[in-house]
Amino acid sequence: MKTAFTLLVFDWDGTLVDSQARIVATFKAAIQAVGLGHASSAAIRNVIGLSLEHAIYHLFPTINAQQYQQFKECYRQYYFAEDTLPTPLFTGVTQTLQKLRATGYWLAVATGKARRGLNIALAEHQLTELFHTTRCADETFSKPHPQMLLEIMDELGVIPEKTVMIGDTEYDLQMAKNAGTAAIAVSYGAHDKPRLLACQPLICLDNLTDLPAYLDANEA
Template sequence: MSFSLIVFDWDGTLMDSQARIVDCLQAAFLEVGQPRPSREAAADIIGLGLDEAMARLWPAADAAQRQRVAHHYRRHFLVDNTTPAALFPGALETLERLGAAGYLLAVATGKSRRGLDLSLAETGLAGHFQATRCADESFSKPHPQMLLEIMDELGVAPACTLMIGDTEYDLQMAANAGAGALAVCYGVHAPERLRALRPLACLNSLAAIPDWLRQTDGAAVA
């Protein structure tokens, strides 16, 4: 293996935003007079595009009803909600180490463009990534479009691309795009679910990624 492009998922991989997303989803359902989904059900769809998430959480709803919930969710997440969401420990240091080692870095996320841009601005991480793709710009995970477009933009082949994420959707997207997949086991989906998809490894922290690359990929990561 010899990777030159590393693509990160955002929520649950780089940012600990599960509680905020779940709170906003539950509040959005209550606003339209629907029972709120359980915290477990709401967390399970993190990583999908918002339309796909609404379809799973309220399968009996029509398109207009789902759009109403999505509208309220966006308002809560982008404006009203104050639930803290912070980078996971080691996120900045890991990105700095990988960038210094010469890797191209990118993000493929189920967030909207507005949501990702807000998070990048709040965390100051925008300058670390050479490309980003969001679910409102393409098909949702696990469809490979986001990953394929990133690889095409940066001129990197699937065999040289590594997708890092915390959900089945990330790993399935990587497989569908012909890219390598590395799981992190501290996020949304349980480690046993991730390991069932046979990622290259399932790591317990972001800080472990550079060492794994050095040992597995022969990379000179300081």
Template sequence: MKPDFKLLVFDWDGTLMDSEARIVSCVRAATQDMAIETPADEQIRDIIGLGLKEALEKLFPGSDAPFKERFIDFYRHYFLHEDSTPSRLFPHVRDVLDYLASQDYLLAVATGKGRPGLNKVLQETGLAPRFHATRCADETFSKPHPEMLLQIMDELGVTPADTLMIGDTEYDLQMAINAGTHGLAVSYGVHTVDRLNQFNPLGCLDDISELSDWLKQ
């Protein structure tokens, strides 16, 4: 039987917002500014969901701290100020969040974004008031470390048994396992369904609009 969840924690990129193209564009621009070889788009997409330092370790293994700091400065400049690649909420996200709020669920975000990036998109979308707590990878450990989820649960006074982590990557689902919570996958983000299913999520949604009915089942 499915638990009666109290807290729903959402990943951001690839789960609530279709930001893949913008992230890829900003990484490509940063590599050009640093005059280094640009990874393939597939490699860049694969690190979406990780904190920037952890993402750079996967893209550029063995890179040192000064390299990472310089790259992050370039990336954030493009993401926050220069890059105009559209990033939009997936269809039905607003309606789903409105419904969940009306049902008295606690709602939160756990994201690989840095705080400036998350604040920017929360302001642009007007969704900040919908969430009771948010955590970013520059405030604590990156996914799949459980600390983001543990901090959110502690802040809101919710147990792992009452918490559902919803995301589009293996990093989200592994974080849920590491934190002792439940995991729910979405199929429309950056990682394939086969890859997600290796982490035994409770289900895999093809559209975020399915979440409300899924919770009722």
């Protein structure tokens, strides 16, 4: 069934920005600094998209409050001050967002990042002015809770039937389902295509640059 969307909400890490390697390296550095043991790269990739708090407790369910605080401080110190791995936009992201904005879509971000990190990243990639609003995990509930999407829709006055969430993890797709919106997956991020398709998105795109054509072809 064709639907004309008004609001496009994007995940950040793994959807717009190739930040997986930096996130994995930062997690491993913080894990080592706090002395928590070991977490594989695959296990860390699995929690990308969650808030930092939810990701830590998912990886280390028995972590105590002191260790959690130490981890959080080490993670942020390493990510912002010590890690030098690049976090480039995926190919064609800026042009795709500009095209969608010029077409008349409302654009937003719903991310597991904290506000400080997102603001820095938006400014670094010169994308701040393209988005009508953004929500971060330290401002509301973590994905897959629907609150981020609900707040974005409420702020912009857009109903769920006119909203679509675009993301690279099942947490994005589950959040969309919980909020009553449609979802589009991208296959090049943290979660693999079969896992994403199991969440029944409208489509799973191999490149974000294919999004405008898909939306145009499926307008009501």
